[in-house]
Amino acid sequence: MKRKLDKNDEPEEGPEPKKTQPSKPDEQQKQQPEPEPSFSELGLDPRLVQAVAKQNFEKPTLVQRKAIPLALKGQDVLCKAKTGSGKTAAYLLPILTSILKRKATDPTPFTAGLILVPTRELADQVFKAVEEFSAFCAKDIHAAKLTENVSDAVQRSLLANVPDVVVSTPARAWHSVNSSALSLAKLQFLVLDEADLVLSYGYDEDMENLSRSLPKGVQTIMMSATLSPELDALKEIFCRNPTILDLKEEFGAEDEKLTQFYVKCGEEDKWLIAYLIFKLQLIKGPCLIFVADIDRSYRLKLFFEQFSIRSCVLNSELPINTRIKIIEEFNKGIYDIIIASDERPEAFGEEAAEEGEEEKEKNSKSKDGQENQKSKKKRKYQKDEEYGVSRGIDFKNVAAVINFDMPTSASSYTHRIGRTARAGRAGIALSFVIPKDQFGKHKPTMVKSCEKDEKVLAKIIRQQAKLGRKLEPYNFNKQQMEAFRYRMTDALRAVTRAAIREARTRELRQELLRSEALKRYFEENPTELQHLRHDGELGKGMRHQAHLKHVPDYLLPKEGKKALTEQQIGFVPFKKLDGKDRRRRKGRPKGRTFKTGKDPLKTFKVRRKK
Numbered sequence: 184m185k186r187k188l189d190k191n192d193e194p195e196e197g198p199e200p201k202k203t204q205p206s207k208p209d210e211q212q213k214q215q216p217e218p219e220p221s222f223s224e225l226g227l228d229p230r231l232v233q234a235v236a237k238q239n240f241e242k243p244t245l246v247q248r249k250a251i252p253l254a255l256k257g258q259d260v261l262c263k264a265k266t267g268s269g270k271t272a273a274y275l276l277p278i279l280t281s282i283l284k285r286k287a288t289d290p291t292p293f294t295a296g297l298i299l300v301p302t303r304e305l306a307d308q309v310f311k312a313v314e315e316f317s318a319f320c321a322k323d324i325h326a327a328k329l330t331e332n333v334s335d336a337v338q339r340s341l342l343a344n345v346p347d348v349v350v351s352t353p354a355r356a357w358h359s360v361n362s363s364a365l366s367l368a369k370l371q372f373l374v375l376d377e378a379d380l381v382l383s384y385g386y387d388e389d390m391e392n393l394s395r396s397l398p399k400g401v402q403t404i405m406m407s408a409t410l411s412p413e414l415d416a417l418k419e420i421f422c423r424n425p426t427i428l429d430l431k432e433e434f435g436a437e438d439e440k441l442t443q444f445y446v447k448c449g450e451e452d453k454w455l456i457a458y459l460i461f462k463l464q465l466i467k468g469p470c471l472i473f474v475a476d477i478d479r480s481y482r483l484k485l486f487f488e489q490f491s492i493r494s495c496v497l498n499s500e501l502p503i504n505t506r507i508k509i510i511e512e513f514n515k516g517i518y519d520i521i522i523a524s525d526e527r528p529e530a531f532g533e534e535a536a537e538e539g540e541e542e543k544e545k546n547s548k549s550k551d552g553q554e555n556q557k558s559k560k561k562r563k564y565q566k567d568e569e570y571g572v573s574r575g576i577d578f579k580n581v582a583a584v585i586n587f588d589m590p591t592s593a594s595s596y597t598h599r600i601g602r603t604a605r606a607g608r609a610g611i612a613l614s615f616v617i618p619k620d621q622f623g624k625h626k627p628t629m630v631k632s633c634e635k636d637e638k639v640l641a642k643i644i645r646q647q648a649k650l651g652r653k654l655e656p657y658n659f660n661k662q663q664m665e666a667f668r669y670r671m672t673d674a675l676r677a678v679t680r681a682a683i684r685e686a687r688t689r690e691l692r693q694e695l696l697r698s699e700a701l702k703r704y705f706e707e708n709p710t711e712l713q714h715l716r717h718d719g720e721l722g723k724g725m726r727h728q729a730h731l732k733h734v735p736d737y738l739l740p741k742e743g744k745k746a747l748t749e750q751q752i753g754f755v756p757f758k759k760l761d762g763k764d765r766r767r768r769k770g771r772p773k774g775r776t777f778k779t780g781k782d783p784l785k786t787f788k789v790r791r792k793k
């Protein structure tokens with residue numbers, strides 16, 4: 184029988200948190216919240232506790248407090264907890280503890296843990312987390328990641344070392360099992376991270392194949408940010424009587440640090456507001472901007488370039504190494520703005536899947552599926568099927584998530600905003616919503632999916648309300664904004680389709696060159712690494728408008744930039760409420776431009792093989 188834990192329901196056995204034992208409990212004491220256990224009280228291997236301390240995790244998060252004791256007892260767990268709540272450590276720490284415990288008496292090498300994630304970026308992230316957690320027991324824990332663009336021969340030799348833990352997408356895992364490079368014969372732990380997305384990413388067949396390759400008695404942990412119907416199918420196949428942790432009610436305190444706004448405006452005003460926000464720094468700190476498609480990300484980047492606003496794009500077309508590097512560098516504080524094209528919902532019908540509770544969406548599900556199949560075939564550019572930006576990636580210290588284009592579903596919205604206000608930090612989400620009567624008014628840049636913005640917003644408001652959160656309108660002073668309009672129009676006009684096409688091709692060419700031919704050169708010349716920045720200018724062939732790069736004083740309202748908005752949400756501190764500044768900016772270069780002024784691709788001669 185399944186057992187559902189509610190928020191006050193602690194696990195029955197396992198390492199008990201220390202409890203105060205009052206000799207005469209009075210009413211007041213009874214009402215006091217239970218003391219929260221520390222990491223060392225959860226029954227974890229001391230070397231892992233040491234590594235956790237090194238990462239400055241002060242105490243376990245709720246999902247860690249609930250899931251770790253259950254996993255250590257060997258129970259299957261299906262856990263739903265909000266994005267950014269620390270699910271990765273919640274499954275890795277007990278698995279690594281069990282492996283270390285077994286190895287103390289039986290050092291025979293075999294792959295004991297398989298961690299399946301839907302995207303390559305996420306695999307990279309989880310792999311790094313394994314390495315960080317096993318920093319003090321590196322000789323006892325050997326992990327491998329199966330998602331790199333390496334030949335089968337290299338992959339095979341990686342696996343020949345018999346890693347204790349393998350992190351992979353289902354497709355790569357099945358490929359390795361099928362080619363006998365990976366043996367799951369003695370597997371003990373299986374994790375499906377972001378489990379709700381595994382099927383929507385089209386891994387159904389791989390999952391089925393993998394399920395047939397598993398030995399009996401594998402302990403399964405499924406982690407998810409939503410409890411979608413897909414989970415039932417996976418639960419049936421992989422779980423044995425799992426304990427279900429539905430932790431949705433528990434995040435009130437943390438959610439207060441996320442402020443959500445929306446702006447209702449036409450297409451042209453989106454560009455104007457975005458220009459004002461970033462040029463006048465109305466929102467400060469690292470931002471993640473989501474747009475509807477790849478072309479749009481380049482359009483926005485080129486538009487920003489006209490005003491000397493640096494940004495970099497992130498999309499499924501870029502090589503995986505580049506994508507991982509961009510995320511890493513953003514996390515180090517090197518870039519302030521990433522423009523990400525969130526291509527998944529449209530590609531895999533997530534809209535239909537997530538609204539499973541709503542009858543009419545259920546009916547249209549299969550139809551949407553067919554349409555999506557068609558649209559997938561129609562794709563012009565080579566996209567990576569294992570790409571995902573809004574899911575699971577741990578972008579650190581994101582001050583604001585801006586939905587320049589609305590997502591097409593409420594769950595996609597949840598995933599996007601989950602990139603900010605993580606691990607107790609503050610953050611804001613700002614969404615641009617095009618009212619129905621203003622849709623299509625600016626033909627050159629309009630995006631089809633925005634026709635449904637208001638409908639999607641209504642769903643989002645409903646869904647967020649269920650979680651006790653609300654979205655507030657964010658009002659710009661339209662009159663004050665007008666002074667900037669002609670500059671915006673000028674810049675937007677300069678970003679032609681041809682310029683976008685050229686920028687897109689140029690970036691791809693540059694990135695391919697960077698990741699292959701230049702790799703060695705930059706290894707030998709680390710000081711020139713700044714040339715590898717991903718937020719350089721792409722619009723070299725475009726009309727150059729020097730006057731747009733600065734905001735003349737006469738354009739600003741008398742009262743200063745504050746007069747542009749009613750609310751003062753601009754400053755988002757990178758502080759926890761305890762006042763400690765957690766944002767690491769050490770790696771950040773002082774200058775924002777190339778000091779040498781040289782373009783490495785012009786000055787560097789690619790070595791040719793003789």
Ligand SMILES: Nc1ncnc2c1ncn2[C@@H]1O[C@H](COP(=O)(O)OP(=O)(O)OP(=O)(O)O)[C@@H](O)[C@H]1O
Nearest residue numbers: 240241242243244266267268269270271575577606
């Ligand atoms: N106990 C803790 N104390 C402080 N920070 C923590 C703790 N546990 C995890 N973190 C940090 O919180 C961030 C989010 O963790 P993680 O990526 O595991 O969240 P998640 O629940 O998997 O999110 P998502 O669903 O988006 O993947 C990470 O930067 C992680 O290092």
